[in-house]
Each structure stands twice: as C-alpha cells, then as structure tokens.
Amino acid sequence: MEPTAALQRPRSATCPADSATGGPASAASPDTKGADALSQVPLRVTNPKRIPARRYYDAEFYRLESERLWPKVWQMACRLEEIPEIGDWIEYQILDKSVLVIRTKTGIKAFHNACRHRGVKLGEGVGHCTAQGLVCPFHGWRWNMDGENIFVFGRAEFDEAELDPTDLALPPCRVETWGGCAFINLDNDAPPLLECLGEGVARMDARHVDRLKVDWWSSTILPVNWKLAMEAFMEGYHVMATHPHLHAVTTPEARRYGADSPLVSALPPTESARKYVDMTLVHLATLSEGMGGMIDGWELEVAETLRDMDLPEDVGAGAMAFYTRLRAEITRQGRAQNRPVPDLIKAAAEHPFSAVEYFFPNYFLLPMFSSMASYRARPLGPESCLFEIWALAIYPEDEQRPAPTAPAPLAHDDPSYPKIPKQDYSNLPRQQLGLHAGGFEFMRLSPNIEGMISNYQRLIDGFLAELPAPVLARGAARASSGFDAPIADLGF
Numbered sequence: 223m224e225p226t227a228a229l230q231r232p233r234s235a236t237c238p239a240d241s242a243t244g245g246p247a248s249a250a251s252p253d254t255k256g257a258d259a260l261s262q263v264p265l266r267v268t269n270p271k272r273i274p275a276r277r278y279y280d281a282e283f284y285r286l287e288s289e290r291l292w293p294k295v296w297q298m299a300c301r302l303e304e305i306p307e308i309g310d311w312i313e314y315q316i317l318d319k320s321v322l323v324i325r326t327k328t329g330i331k332a333f334h335n336a337c338r339h340r341g342v343k344l345g346e347g348v349g350h351c352t353a354q355g356l357v358c359p360f361h362g363w364r365w366n367m368d369g370e371n372i373f374v375f376g377r378a379e380f381d382e383a384e385l386d387p388t389d390l391a392l393p394p395c396r397v398e399t400w401g402g403c404a405f406i407n408l409d410n411d412a413p414p415l416l417e418c419l420g421e422g423v424a425r426m427d428a429r430h431v432d433r434l435k436v437d438w439w440s441s442t443i444l445p446v447n448w449k450l451a452m453e454a455f456m457e458g459y460h461v462m463a464t465h466p467h468l469h470a471v472t473t474p475e476a477r478r479y480g481a482d483s484p485l486v487s488a489l490p491p492t493e494s495a496r497k498y499v500d501m502t503l504v505h506l507a508t509l510s511e512g513m514g515g516m517i518d519g520w521e522l523e524v525a526e527t528l529r530d531m532d533l534p535e536d537v538g539a540g541a542m543a544f545y546t547r548l549r550a551e552i553t554r555q556g557r558a559q560n561r562p563v564p565d566l567i568k569a570a571a572e573h574p575f576s577a578v579e580y581f582f583p584n585y586f587l588l589p590m591f592s593s594m595a596s597y598r599a600r601p602l603g604p605e606s607c608l609f610e611i612w613a614l615a616i617y618p619e620d621e622q623r624p625a626p627t628a629p630a631p632l633a634h635d636d637p638s639y640p641k642i643p644k645q646d647y648s649n650l651p652r653q654q655l656g657l658h659a660g661g662f663e664f665m666r667l668s669p670n671i672e673g674m675i676s677n678y679q680r681l682i683d684g685f686l687a688e689l690p691a692p693v694l695a696r697g698a699a700r701a702s703s704g705f706d707a708p709i710a711d712l713g714f
C-alpha cells in the first residue's frame with residue numbers, strides 16, 4: 223500500500239483487523255485476535271500522526287516494553303572488533319538481562335550470563351576465556367567457551383541429579399552477525415536477523431559496512447526515554463534550527479524543507495556550478511569536523527583536490543559531475559592506500575542510501591562516502607537511556623587497530639563531544655521535560671518527513687500486543703528505513 227493510502231485510511235493504527243493481504247478479517251481469524259490485542263495496548267497510537275506524550279515516561283508503558291519488546295528484538299550487542307581473538311568475550315546488558323558474547327573456534331556464540339550453581343554473573347565487562355574456562359568467582363565452577371561445564375568444585379557434595387551435563391551447560395542465547403556486529407535476541411523462536419533488518423542491509427552491504435573499524439566511541443547517559451533519543455535523528459527537518467551552522471553552509475538546492483526557512487528565503491539559488499562546489503566543500507568540512515569522523519580526514523583531502531575541476535555551467539549538472547568525480551576519486555585513492563573501499567559510484571547507482579539508515583529498534587548508521595557513524599540507544603529507565611556513538615572508518619587492511627573498549631559514559635553536555643551530537647543532545651532533556659507539561663497530550667508529526675517516528679511507535683504497539691512473530695518481523699523490516707521516511711503500512 224502506498225504511504226498516502228495509509229494516511230487516508232490508517233489501517234495500522236485504527237483498523238488493525240484489516241490484514242496485510244487484503245480485506246477485513248473474519249471473526250475467527252488471527253487478525254481479529256491481533257486487532258483485539260492492539261486495542262488493549264495502553265497509550266497506543268490511534269492516529270498515526272499523533273504520538274501520545276505519556277509513552278515517553280509512563281511507568282506501565284515502560285514495563286510493557288521491558289516485558290514484550292526488548293526480549294523479542296534483535297539488538298546490536300557488540301562490534302566484532304571488540305572480541306578479536308578466540309576466547310574473547312563481552313557482556314551485553316539490556317535492562318535486567320545479561321548475555322555473554324564470545325568468539326569461539328567455531329564462530330560467535332552467546333550465552334545467558336549466570337552461573338548454573340547459584341546464579342552469579344560469570345562475566346562482567348570484557349574478558350578472555352583461557353584454558354581454565356569461564357570461572358565463577360563465588361565457588362569456582364567453570365565452563366568452556368562452548369558453554370559446557372568443565373569443573374564443579376567439591377563435586378561429591380552434590381546429588382548427581384543436580385549435575386546433569388546438559389542442565390549444567392550455559393543456556394545459549396540467539397546470536398547472528400551482520401555489518402561488523404554481533405546481534406543477540408533473547409527469544410529462541412525469533413525470526414532470523416536479516417528478516418527483521420529490512421532493505422537497509424543491502425544498501426549498507428554495498429558500502430562494505432562489515433569492513434569498517436572504530437575510530438572513536440563515545441557514550442552518554444541521556445535523561446530521556448530511549449525512543450526520544452532514537453527519534454532525534456529520524457528526520458533532517460531539525461537541521462535548520464538545531465544545527466544552524468550546518469544549514470548555513472548547505473546549498474539552497476540541497477535543502478528540501480521549503481522557502482519558509484529564514485535562511486533559505488535569505489539566499490538565492492546558487493548561481494553557478496563553481497559556487498555550488500565551493501559551498502559543498504565548506505559543507506563537507508563542517509560536517510566532518512562537527513561529527514568528528516563521519517567524513518574521514520583523507521576523504522576531505524580528496525574532495526579538496528577537486529576544487530578546480532572542470533565543471534559544466536549548469537548547477538545541477540555541475541553538482542552531479544562533482545559528486546561522481548568525488549566518489550570515483552575516493553574509491554581510487556582509498557584503494558591505492560590499501561583501504562577496502564567499495565566502488566562508490568556503483569553503490570550510489572545500485573543502492574541509493576539515506577543520510578541515516580535505521581535498524582529497528584535501537585541501531586542506526588550514518589553513511590556518507592566510505593566512512594560512517596553508528597548509534598545505539600538502550601533504556602535505563604522510563605526517562606533515562608544509554609546512548610553510544612561510534613565513528614567508523616575504512617582503514618588500510620594492513621593497519622593493526624586496537625580492540626575498541628567501552629568508554630565511561632560522559633554527561634550529555636560534556637564539552638568534549640563533537641559539535642553536531644552536542645547540539646542534538648542539548649534539545650533532548652528539554653524535550654523530555656516538555657512532554658510532561660500540562661495540556662501537552664501528543665506530538666504532532668508531518669506524515670511525510672516524520673513518518674519514521676510513527677512507524678516505530680506503531681510497531682512497538684504491535685510488540686506490546688504480542689502479534690505473531692512473522693507479522694512483527696515484517697513490520698520491523700518495513701519500519702527500518704532511511705530517515706525522512708513517510709508513514710508506512712506496517713502490515714498489521
């Protein structure tokens with residue numbers, strides 16, 4: 223269904239009994255059950271353009287997310303570079319659940335993180351499983367990296383019935399890898415990862431996302447609901463007011479939100495291709511510096527070498543010629559430096575991407591040329607979340623990079639953050655507080671450029687209604703998209 227049709231008759235929010243495949247469901251069909259379940263979700267989205275404010279702080283809503291959303295979704299648990307050697311492990315924590323992700327001789331595995339004796343967490347932070355195995359610090363029981371128990375201290379003191387090897391083995395947790403990361407899912411019956419991540423996978427694969435390595439990693443505890451943090455990056459509409467210095471160096475042709483922006487109305491269209499290139503070079507430099515690595519320094523140097531390239535007179539043709547040449551040069555010069563850069567011209571032609579690519583529920587990438595930034599949000603409470611950023615770059619293949627280690631979270635207003643994330647963070651606590659204001663009942667969304675917010679929120683309702691896993695997987699694949707997306711039919 224076209225997004226506009228979704229708006230005319232918003233099935234997903236108000237007519238959930240209509241199945242994805244066609245007409246109204248019969249009384250006995252699962253769709254009717256789904257509609258009933260959806261109608262029971264507290265604070266649910268009934269108008270796809272209006273998001274109830276209490277969803278961002280209500281304790282009961284948060285409890286339902288903790289019980290019905292987070293245990294069912296694929297979550298980016300770690301970058302694979304964090305566990306480069308066989309035996310390396312890392313702890314991933316989500317709410318009250320802890321999982322160990324470990325690199326073994328037979329691939330990446332994950333286990334629920336509790337000693338089978340009396341429940342002590344076997345690992346905290348990061349570590350390495352030696353020949354001794356994973357050792358419980360309480361009474362010394364041990365497990366190998368495949369999760370098999372290899373030692374029980376004072377074995378004779380226990381009944382044999384309590385020492386069954388199958389029962390003593392660490393319960394495995396679902397884990398799959400994509401894009402240079404391990405993803406876990408606490409649900410043993412969850413559909414496969416790639417069924418849930420959507421079409422952004424192909425777009426990012428075309429850009430060699432799995433070859434990227436960490437340049438830097440930052441972490442902050444934001445005093446906001448996790449959804450609010452995710453939604454701050456779902457549209458480019460905020461750039462004019464939140465990042466005015468970036469907006470000011472964006473060519474009028476590249477701005478898409480109309481002439482009523484004070485800056486746009488003050489500026490005439492770029493009058494020549496040369497001016498377009500000059501301004502674009504300033505824009506790229508501002509973006510690179512402001513994001514602290516989304517455009518790597520060497521890519522910027524390549525762009526600068528094209529300042530005086532021959533250009534057609536027409537601005538549109540000049541812009542096309544500049545970007546085509548820039549992609550070609552980054553590809554050529556990057557490969558000459560032994561960097562595994564994809565063919566950026568081919569990637570742009572065959573897999574056009576958005577400036578922000580989302581993967582439901584809590585991971586997104588910001589691709590540009592060969593480098594990217596990536597973000598992850600995790601709830602810590604109804605109005606608190608852990609928010610992380612990785613700047614990722616394509617390094618020469620023979621360059622040894624140290625395994626990245628988790629940084630201590632900084633305050634959200636720490637002066638060390640690059641300018642652009644700092645500006646994003648500055649709005650969020652104000653927004654969280656504003657949601658509590660008397661008379662503020664719902665956010666009002668643009669159906670075209672803020673549709674992703676609606677898509678995410680309505681999909682969350684599907685999880686809270688405990689719709690069938692294949693329905694939710696299909697919804698997750700549809701909600702995962704590039705930013706500025708319109709309201710979409712999620713299929714329920």
Ligand code: FES
Pocket residue numbers: 337338339340341342358359360361362363
């Ligand atoms: S709790 Fe782990 S060995 Fe006792």
Ligand SMILES: [Fe+2]
Pocket residue numbers: 454455460461464465642646
């Ligand atoms: Fe922003």
